[in-house]
Each structure stands twice: as structure tokens, then as C-alpha cells.
Amino acid sequence: MREYADVPESAITRETDPLRDLNLTSYDLMSIIGRLESELGVSVAERDVRHLVTLGDLDDYIRAHA
DSSP states (O other), rough: TTTTTOOOOOOOOOOOOTTTTTTOOHHHHHHHHHHHHHHHTOOOOOOHHTEEEEEEEHHHHHHHHH
């Protein structure tokens, strides 16, 4: 995440909203998700992405679908 946002590590928590709190774009978020899919071998359905608001949501989703 820190590759995409210039913020201290302490600013990144499960409650962090990458679009609002880190000022990332939706393209950035999709790039992050694509990278996680490649590195972790998990697939995130496009219809589910809009429900992944916080980093905790994304983490829970990946853990549930890994």
C-alpha cells in the first residue's frame, strides 16, 4: 500500500479507506487488487469490489476466498 500512497505506516490500518484516507484513485485501487490477485492466486469479482471500502474489507475478502 505504501508504494501507492506517501503516508506513514501508522496511517494504514484495517479501517483505512484507500480512496478517501489515502487519496488513491479507483485505478490505483484496481492496480492493487490486480497485484494481490497475481501474488496470492485469488480472484476478486468485479461486482464485489464496490463493497470493499476499507483495507480490512479487502483483507477479509481475500482470506475468505483464498
